Amino acid sequence: MSADGDSWPGTVVSVPRREPVNVCDLEVLTVTPTSATITWTTRSTWCGPVPYPLETDTQLWCSASGAPLRLVHDDPTPTAHHRVHLTGLEPGCSYRFRAVSAGVEARPSLRPTRSPTAPEARSQFTTLVPPPGRLLTTIAVTNDIHIGEHRQGIVLGPLPTSVAPTAQQCDYPQMMVGATLQELHAAGHPVLVVNGDITYGNRPEEVATAKQLLDSYGVAGTDWLATRGNHDHPGRTDPFGETFCPYQSLQSLQDSSGLRILGIDSTKGSGGGWIRDDQYEQIRSVLLADPDRPTLVTSHHPATNHAAWSSPSGPGFMLRSRDRIRLQSLEHSAQGVFAHVTGHTHRMKVNRRDIGDRVHHWENAACAAYPGGYTLVQVHEGGFMVNFHRPDDDRVREWMFRSRWQSLSVGAHIMLGSVHDRNHVVLADMSGLHPAGSA
C-alpha cells in the first residue's frame, strides 16, 4: 500500500467553505485479496429529490489494523465523486480507514453500508483470501444493460419512481456498456456473459446497437455470449432472436481453460419467467454428455426460492416455482455445475440454494444503473472468487450519482448488497480445468 507517512491527526480539521457539505455515500465497493476500491460523494445538504454535487478534495487515511492511520491518498483536485483504489494490500488482512473531504469524514448512507457489521460503518475492511491453487481462467458477467431505455427505475407516468438522465446522459445505457467493455479489454479480455435485458423493448434498432457494441468486444460464441431477458421478449417479431439466439434455446460456450458456460433463456413475458420442456431437454442433454465438466450456468431470472421471496417485486416476477426446483435438481445431478449467476433484480445478492450443497447462486447487479458495473469470476484450482467492479470513468460516476435516486431513492438500499454479496470466495474442486490458453 502506498503511503506518504503522515499520521492521522485524530480530529477533523474544518476547511472554510461557503455552504455545508454532506460527505456521504461511503462504500467499500470492491475488495480483492490485494486491493480495495472505496468511493464516496460530496453533495448539498438540501433534502430534495436529487441533491446537487459539491466539489471538494479527496483524502484517504489507511493502515493495517493496530497501526496508526496514515495518509495514503491526498488529491486537492475538486470533485464530488470520490474514488480511491488501494493496491498492494495483503490477503486476509484487516485494514482501518478514514475517507475525508473538505475536512469532514465520509459516512455511509445506505442500509447495507450502515449495518453494524458493514466495513463502511466500522471503518474497517478485510481483504479476501484467494482460492487455493493456480488461477485458471476469468469470466466476466454483466446484465440489464437496457439499450434504448430513456428513464431508469420503475416508470409510472409522472410519478417520481424513475430517474431521467440529464441531456448529456441520454445515452447512458451505451455509455455504461462502453465503459465496461473498455475496462474488460484492459483487464485481459475475459470471456463475457451479457445476461439478459440487453434491450429495453426488443426493437430492431436497440438489438442492432447492442450487437454492434458486443461485436466491438469480439466474436459471438467465443468472446461473448448474450442471454435473453424479459425486456428482450418476442412480440409480433423477434429481432433479438434473429440476431442473438432463438426463443427458449440453450446456448453453450467453452473457454480455453475447458470451463463450460450455459446460457438459458428463462423468459416468459414482461416480468416472470419459465423454462419450456424442449429447453430442459437441451440442458439435460448437454449436461449429461459431460456431467463432470466445470460449468457456470447463467439465466436472466434467479432460480432460488430465496431470491423469489426476498425480492420486493415478489415471486410473480421470478422464474416459476416448479422451474426453480426442476432447474436446481438438474444442475445438482451434474457434478461439474459449480455456480449459477442471474440478473433481473438489479441487485447483488448471494442466494441460499434449495437443493444440494454444491451449486453457488447469486444475483448480479445491473450495468445500466446504480450500482452499475460488472462482475469478474476468477476461477482457481481450488475454487472461485466473485468481485463486483464499477468502471473507473467520470461519466459513469456522474450517472451513478443520479441513477441511485430511482424508485423514490429506495432502490439503492436494495441493490448495492453487502460487501460479501459483492465480493466473496467459494471453495470448490476445479481441477478438471487447465490454465486458459494452455494445451
Ligand SMILES: [Fe+2]
Ligand atoms: Fe432489467
Ligand SMILES: [Fe+2]
Ligand atoms: Fe429483467
